[in-house]
Amino acid sequence: MMDVDWIGATLTAARPQALAALLRAFRDLDMAEEALQEACLRALRTWPQNGPPRDAAAWLIMVGRNVAIDTVRRRRREAPLPDEEVLSERDDAESALAEELDESHYRDDILRLLFVCCHPDLPDAQQIALALRIVSGLSVKEIARAFLVGESAMEQRLTRAKRKVASADVPFEAPSPPERAARVATVMAAIYLVFNEGYAASGGDAHLRLPLCEEAIRLARLLLRLFPTEPEIMGLSALLLLQHSRAAARLDADGDIVLLDDQDRGRWDGRLIAEGLALLDKAMRHRQPGPYQLQAAIAALHARAKKPEDTDWAQIELLYGALERLSPSPVVTLNRAVAVWKQRGPAAALALIAPLRETLSGYFYFHGLEGALLDKLGRTGEAKVALDRAIALAHSPAEAAHIRRQIDRLTAPGPGAEVAARTAAADAPAASDTTR
Amino acid sequence: MLYAILCYHQEDVVCSWSKEEDDAVMQKLAVIQERLAREGRLGPVARLMPTTAATTLRKDREPPLVIDGPFAETKEQLLGFYIVDCGSLDEALAIAKELGQANPGGSYELRPVALFNPAGAPATPASAGA
Structure with a gap:
């Protein structure tokens, strides 16, 4: 059976390896991309009739390489090479090429491709766009839609x-250790950015963009296969799987945000949780904690709690404390404040975030949390001011609507305020949050 | 005779399936499994996590060595298995072909089971049934 879905999945899976090998052959990103695109078109044409090749990546590399050479030769008005219909029957040629694609080449090829896209000289937005275009093979249109810019932009x-x-x-040589x-580390950061872009969209109508999350998980798995013993990559993979496991529950039927509680x-998604927990388990065995592992451990504590009240907030506070020591950031402190609130009440949490006011004055989640804490303390007027600021800084209509509902509950007397205080809490960065 | 049907596939490909595609394949496989179970021919079935979740214990030395990752780096990875009770290799192949229709790509290795020990039960010769 050769249905189109199957061919599509096969081409997607083979893409990084095929493109990486073509990049090694041509040392030119555009040329490699064009060659692969032509090879994929021919695959769509010939595989349904001739059956799938034994090794899709090897087939694409061979056809892609010939296409490029052929183009050059045609330009020189020389005889073309045999086309892929003939080549695909030459099993020996294919297996010779497959052998050439030994593991060391594979590793270096893919790494080079990732390094090219996640070059430290590129701004974050360009890194993500390039990785999605080159490694993941998303169309310019798809990426443009994800970033809410026009296709030509x-x-x-x-x-x-x-x-x-x-x-x-x-x-093009393998870099030194x-x-x-x-x-x-740069590649890991880029994968994390791709995920966060999907997890809490930074603009536009959609609050979640799940395909970006799925793509980030695929890239994390790819990187982990290249470095199977690196605990931070296990931690990153675990973190993304655990965060993504909640996707279906994070918005209600109307597209409104539903907080963790x-x-x-x-x-x-139990399957993603199980895989995330397994990877975290593997990572912890190395006893080399890092920021991704700590964030994954926090996500794991949420994933393990069957009910919100089962959440081990004491442990979460400790983990955020460790994260603050390892990579200090006001956003991490803000997250620790949520754990403090859950254990020692809103006054203690408010005292903890007070010194962050200036640094995080432009940060949506700061004002969201501050508003919720003030409300909980009965300081309704100040709470409203904080929540109004949060609305002004909201990234998506869903975020703004969410805060607006909190404000509505503020002004409405009765049990509404209690509910708002319980559910409204700050969070972020997306992948280390405690409330979504 | 009990056969293990060992499922090998490129995990890159399987991991590229969308949730809908994955669910559709699992649904088709479930139909076949339900029938085999009704016929009393189905033993345990397992789907394994990606090899990135694997850990290998090399026990050919003392102390044994714990390694991250699968035992062998292969182009296609062991992603799951079925145990089926069949009268002949032909029957086992027929089941494997049917499963393959529902889940194209990759390979099945059919391996007769020498010893079968469901949890808690005493070990029985494999032919005693799944």
Whole structure:
């Protein structure tokens, strides 16, 4: 059976390896991309009739390479190479090529591809766009939609990124171990950014963009296979799986945000949770804690709580404390404040976040949490001011609507205020939050 | 005779399935499994997590060595297995072909089971039934 879905999944899966090998052959991103695109078109044409090749990546590399050479030769008015219909019957040629694609090449090829896209010289937005275009193979249109810019604007952004990468002269040799470690950290950060862009969209109508989350998980798995013993990559993969497991429960039928405490935990994806917990378990065995592992451990404590009241807030506070020591950030402190609130009440939490006011004055979640804490303390007027600020800083209509509902409950007397205080809480950065 | 049907597939491909595609394949496989179960021919069935979740214990040395990742780096990975009770290899192949219709791509390795020990039960010769 060769249905189109199956071919699509096969081409998607083979893409990073095929493109990475073509990049090694041509040392030119555009040429490699064009060659792969042509090879994929031919696959769609010939596989349904001829059956699938034994090794899809090897087939694409061979056809892609021939397409490119053929183009050059045609330009020189020389004889074309045999086409892929003939080539696909030459099993020996394919297996020879497959052998050439040994593991060391595979590793270096894919790494080079990731390093090219996640080049430290590129701004974050360009890194993400380039990784999604080149490694994941999303169309310019899809990426433009995800970033809420026009197609031509995205095209330009990608062109600029490619030009910068070309002039930055990414070495085609394997980097030295220390350099490689630094580059891997950049790749991890880019994957985290792709995920967060899907987890809490930074603009536009949609609050969640699940395909970006799924793509980030795929990239994290890819990176983990290249570095199977690196605990931070296990931690990153675990973190993304655990956060994504809640996707179905995070918005209600009307598209409104549902906070962690109110989510239907039966709608959390048990399969993703199990895989995330397994990876975290593996990572912890190394006893080399890092920011991604700590964030995954926090996510795991939420995932393990069958009911909100089962949540181990004391442990979560400790983990945020450890995260603050490892990579200090006011946002982490803000998150720790939620754990403090849950254990020692709103006054203690408010005291903890007070010194952050200036640093986080432009931060949506700061004002959201402050408003909720003030409300809980009966300081309704101040709470409203804080929540109004949060609305002004909201990233999406869903976020704004969510805060507006809190304000409505503020002004309405009765048990409403209690509910608002319980459910309204700050969070973020997305992947380390405690409330969504 | 009990056969293990060992499922090998490129995990990259399986992980590229959308949730809908994955659910659709699992649904088709469930139909076949339900029938086999009704016929009393189905033993345990397992789907394994990606190899990134695997850990390997090398016990050919003392102390044994714990390694992250699968035992072997292969182009296609062991992603699950079925135990089926069949009168002949042909029957086992027929089941495997049917499963393959529902879940294209990759390979099934059919391996006769020498010893079968469901949890808690004493070990029985494999032919005693799944």
